[in-house]
Amino acid sequence: MLKTAMLSAVATVALIAAGPALAQETTPPTTPPVQTMPASPQEASQAPSVTEVLRADGRFTTLLAALEQAELTSVLENQAAVSIFAPTDEAFAALPEEERTRLMDPANLGELRALLLYHVIAADVASDQIMGLRGGVPTAAGAQVQFDGTGDAIRVDAATVVEADIETANGAVFAIDTVLSPAASQAAMGDEEAAVAVESTPPTLPEEPTEDAMGPNDPLPTTPE
Template identity: 40%
Template sequence: MNRRFALKTLAGTGLAATIAACAPMMSQEPSIAGVLSSNDQFSTLVAAADAADLVGTLDGDGPFTVFAPTNAAFEKLPEGTVEALLQPENRDQLSAVLTYHVVPGVVTSDQLIGERLSATTVQGGDLHIDATGEAVHVNDARVTQADIPASNGVIHRIDTVLLPE
């Protein structure tokens, strides 16, 4: 009887250890869309992604790197720009602007430090990244917070909306 109990205990312990070993692989972090929607400073970006029907993409498998403009970044655009982009007839233009902020794959700040490079966006244009100075710049935007983790990628908060050329 003691032998059976010992074997059951050993088997149970082995199963628990296997599950515990796999736990780090099961991400508890929300997706990019979840991270953005849980932070009020990205409410304009989230509304724009919803209007462009891109929330599902930002919830998808990825991985993606998103250069996420804050509400203050959107406020720096000329008056009426955001409202115009949110109109249904401008959905393609809005989608182009938003996908210009997304790079396939995960690019973290430690990969950028000391580098000057270009990255092709989901929209098809190139972003010019300069991490050779005190701050990281993406085109004319400054990264104000790097490496915000998500289950399907990484987010870098920026202070200016990037506009495709």
């Protein structure tokens, strides 16, 4: 029976109890202790977000342009926990030029958004949650993508993870060598035993953005636990 641990991709927070205070020295120190100020909320928020890590890396310029075109940059930045399986520039270059041009056409904004959200899991995923397991996991686009950690490298549908666990302030980046497509979902094409069971179907975004559709600051659909 396949394990379902891949669906528990939300990071847990450990609560550490404060220890007893240290006893004061009977002899005062010869120099006053250095006082340190706790990090301000502004300083704490300066850790790089998912999109900032993508920009600094240098391998994801096409992906970043597509995210901007699809109005998803702010969505990823404002999501509390998110993992993106990020195609490199080489992965996008492997697509036919006419297909890249078609996807970036404003007339196909809904299709581009659905394609990009298929690369996103609304949870903080770590590679050790995938290793040794194989099955489908709902994406932010609603369709399931298949993870396969049973081989030497992690596979995501037909793509291979070339670098895993790139940490960010609000999740993780996994660099992959192929652009994913919901139409080629291996989880959808596999039999029932090849997919991790899910309790409910994730919400699906509208094909074409409207005034009532998800805005750039709206949260992503969450992965069912």
